[in-house]
Amino acid sequence: MALTATLYTLTIQLADMDRGVYADFELRVARQPSETAEYMLTRVLAYCLEYQDGIVLTEGVAAVDEPAVVVRDLTGRITAWIEIGAPDADRLHRGSKLAGRAALYTHRDATTVLAQYAGRKIHRAAEIPVYELGRAFIGSVAPKIERRARLAVSVTERELYLDLDGTQYTTTIIEHRAL
Template sequence: MALNATVHNFTVQVADVDRGVYEDLSLRLARHPSETAEFMLTRLLAYCLEYEEGITFSEGGVSSTDEPAVLVRDLTGRVTAWIEVGAPDAERVHRGSKLAGRAAVYTHRDPAKVLAQFAGKRIHRAEEIPLYSFDRAFVDAAAAAIERRNTVTLSVTERLMYLDLNGISLSAPVEEHRLG
């Protein structure tokens, strides 16, 4: 018997001072049985930190082989941003970078290990693709606070992230690396 995804609801207030984005979001994330809370949290943070008109979670979620975790489409339906989460393989990032005008990777894993898996691989415009990573203690503490219904306040200034998740307040830098 197949296990069903668990739906988590997030009411999010985003104040990204660095990009001038201020939004109130109501999001539903389906957590696949094979998905960790840390991965789901990273998907949520990637969505919020990349928020712009046309952003969506992929329809297949973590089980999708054709789409990234998060993507942005313009009004014509063309993909303009390909946002991977976790430790995607180089071929997916290469394909996404060629397809979209912009690509990025967000990870809750050790960034040195994620970058090492891309070494020597062909990735379109690798030097332009950022890898954003979050401190492991920050991710663990925030993931432990996730419930089925969540209230989140996320503020970003000078790439320092302040997160309040269900009354638990945390902060951490958003570290940026480049794939190439």
């Protein structure tokens, strides 16, 4: 018998002062059986940090032809291709060609992630930001997310502040461009 995804319902209050984006929304996240809690949290945070009209979460690790997070315009055209973790170079190449913008959010060591792309063909590689979220931060928050949770996500000067059901966490978002 096949395992099914676990549904998480997250009530999110977003205040991204860096971009001037403020929103309250409920996010339903289907965590696939092969998806780690760290991957899921990084996917949710990437959604918040990229939040705009037309943004959606895909099936995550189960999405074969789509990134973890995608932004589409009103015509359905992909305008942003957002990958999570350490996708292979072919996925980044494809996403960069399809979308006006591509980005990668990782909960892993960015130096190691970037090293796997050395010498690989990636369309507009120099324009793809790689955002590293603190491994200790992700590792401490991810196991504490319940299937129903309230998150307050604040970003100012690339510092991410997260309140998860009354407990506060913080990390610096480090941007790399060495693809």
